[in-house]
Amino acid sequence: MQKQLIQWYQQNKRDFPWRKDQDPYHIWISEIMLQQTTTETVIPYYERFLENFSTIEELASASLEEVYKMWEGLGYYRRAKHLHESAQIIVEKYQGKFPYEYNDILSLKGIGEYTAGAISSIAYGKQVPAVDGNVLRIISRYYLLKENIAETKVQKKIYQIVQELILNQDASAFNQGMMDLGATICKPVHPLCSRCPIQKECLAFKNKQTDVLPINIKKIKKQEISYITGIITYQDKYLLIQNPPGGLLENFYGFVQYDVESPYSFVSSFQEKYHQDLIIQAHIKDIKHVFSHRTWFMHVYHFVLEHEIEGMYTLEEIEALPLSTAHLKVLKAYLKFM
Ligand code: SF4
Missing domain, CATH: 1.10.340.30 (Hypothetical protein; domain 2)
Known part of the structure; x- marks a missing residue:
């Protein structure tokens, strides 16, 4: 080279x-x-x-x-x-x-x-x-x-x-x-x-990883959480989960995100919970979202499922759901990237 x-x-x-x-x-x-x-x-x-x-x-x-x-x-x-x-x-x-x-x-x-x-x-x-x-x-x-x-x-x-x-x-x-x-x-x-x-x-x-690499995740301070946030799609549908009552942003919908080191670990965590394989498509953007008491650093990646699973919605259906502001930013970044 x-x-x-x-x-x-x-x-x-x-x-x-x-x-x-x-x-x-x-x-x-x-x-x-x-x-x-x-x-x-x-x-x-x-x-x-x-x-x-x-x-x-x-x-x-x-x-x-x-x-x-x-x-x-x-x-x-x-x-x-x-x-x-x-x-x-x-x-x-x-x-x-x-x-x-x-x-x-x-x-x-x-x-x-x-x-x-x-x-x-x-x-x-x-x-x-x-x-x-x-x-x-x-x-x-x-x-x-x-x-x-x-x-x-x-x-x-x-x-x-x-x-x-x-x-x-x-x-x-x-x-x-x-x-x-x-x-x-x-x-x-x-x-x-x-x-x-x-x-x-x-x-x-x-290996079709040019849109995924490099992994570049900076160390953060306490009160700050770093997530790998997944836009998980199957054809024209997106996987969303609803936050449980009692927690942060209760009942709001959002994308799956894990407090893990890289998109490769995200795939393993997802596989453990959903028993489904994911293909990593691309690194979309890094987004910072500040709440009153904490800050999220969301490293947004696009993943693709091999089958449709429960909890998947089209863009039209998502418009009718309450999506948190942080995840609205994530969706916008994804649509712009594509
Ligand atoms: S990822 Fe970079 S180094 Fe590899 S082929 Fe593409 S442009 Fe070249």
């Missing part, structure tokens, strides 16, 4: 001003600007910033107000403050030359593992992974990793996988290829697999 991805990147790479050279200062500025901002927004800011501060020394000797002025409208101003402080460190400690060693880069303000990896590989050609959300998603799909990518141990595992993939490869093209693939093809929702250069060996594609 490395070779296919690299070849695809070389033929299809997106044209950005920060891709015109490999100057570590330029790569650094672009990576910091791109941390919370889209590429289209960043382009004019990037150009203007470098016109005003064309070297690290110029950035270091500017006042913080001048740097903020160039940042106006980009948001997350801490990024600008960190750039300014780091430029001063580079002038003092590295004679104004951007550091070469990975650990020195990582020690600069506002630079984490991803950014250090991106700069090291793109500017210096070092074989260092740059694992961001795009890479976590692509690797999880490609290898059919059904573990939760929000967990550190899973992120570490993916980091190691990438480390092996880039061994003796053009890490710069690989890392940038992953960025482009994640942004244009292996997108979070409805990936464009028919145009994907690594589709042939992609296990999520083979």
